[in-house]
Amino acid sequence: MTFTSEEVQSARSIVHATVPPTPQYAWPLLRERLGFTVWVKHENHTPAGAFKVRGGLTYFDALVRNEPGIAGVVSATRGNHGQSVGWAARRYGIPATVVVPFGNSVEKNAAMRALGVTLLEHGDEFQAAREHAIALAAERGLHMVPSYHRELVRGVMTYWLEFFENFAHGEEPDVVYIPIGLGSGFCAAAAARAFVGARSKLVGVVSAHATSFLDSFRAGHVVASPVSTQLADGMACRIAEDEALQVVLREADDIVAVTDDEVAEAMRVLFADTHNVAEGAGAAALAAAMQQRERLRGQSVGVALTGGNVDSEVFSRVLARQ
DSSP: OOOOHHHHHHHHHHHHTTSOOOOEEEOHHHHHHHSSEEEEEEGGGSTTSBTTHHHHHHHHHHHHHHSTTOOOEEEEOSSHHHHHHHHHHHHHTOOEEEEEOTTOOHHHHHHHHHTTOEEEEOSSSHHHHHHHHHHHHHHHTOEEOOSSOHHHHHHHHHHHHHHHHTTTTSOOOSEEEEEOSSSHHHHHHHHHHHHHTOOOEEEEEEETTBOHHHHHHHHTSOOOOOOOOSSOGGGOOSSOOHHHHHHHHHHOSEEEEEOHHHHHHHHHHHHHHHOOOOOHHHHHHHHHHHHTHHHHTTOEEEEEEOBOOOOHHHHHHHHTTO
16 A cells, blocks of 8 residues: 555645644663663544544545535444544534443543533444444445555555654664554555655564464455453454555565453553553554564564553553552
8 A cells, every 4th residue: 555745645634734743752761671762653642532533534535525415424443543533523513423332431422422422332243243233334424434445555655654654763663563443554664664764674573362364364365353452452353454454465574462461561661661551453563573582682563552542450450560
């Protein structure tokens, strides 16, 4: 997936009107702990607390130009995509309905409602919520906002452009770890790497309790897998998105899986060493780097802290090692 200079500049203008560039730091305590430099890109610092808000802005900009007078939108989410829809829908004055599975994050649900979203609960996993949202779109004449789309990737790409362009006068990381849910983050990183001409290896990270993208990467085609993660809801993908998988197959140096226990430890490390709160998926990239620390000695590593929207009760249990 590639983007023209005009598409890139347009995405920057749309996103940066709402979301300023987020910081990235090579934290000294992480270097001391792991034995190599770790650059952390802090997408937990966006107004929505996660990277997905960028994609929502570019998607809705295209939507209102292509479908003027649209009656409303509907989508499905485990949280951060829903906040992205809420932010963009409010900005463009479009009614938005979002379907979440039962048992979804209490605080992510509250954040979506605060953005004016009509929140519906359906099913016990994302796929069931997604199918219900598709049915609602057909029934009510609403536009279904997908979780993966070229326009979403175009917006998300802006944070990876910020990341790689930071090294314009220096050496970029040897390897960058990127969490994979439905794939927009990884595809955006690959597009930005190509646009900037960076040479960092890209390694995708999945939950060991939701391995569709890993299984599909190994098989070369989409393979469904069960989801049982209790912590990394942003990576709770049962069926890999085929279009995203094709990008992963071409661009990923590898895919690694991290357990909920490894994710929890990475959340604790990020809090101790950087005083940043990370949700499960947001800590997965660092969890992968920690898992592979021996082979990374002497290298420079980049990780995306993709979001910090974790429920207070969940985070308190993680910190208490419960």
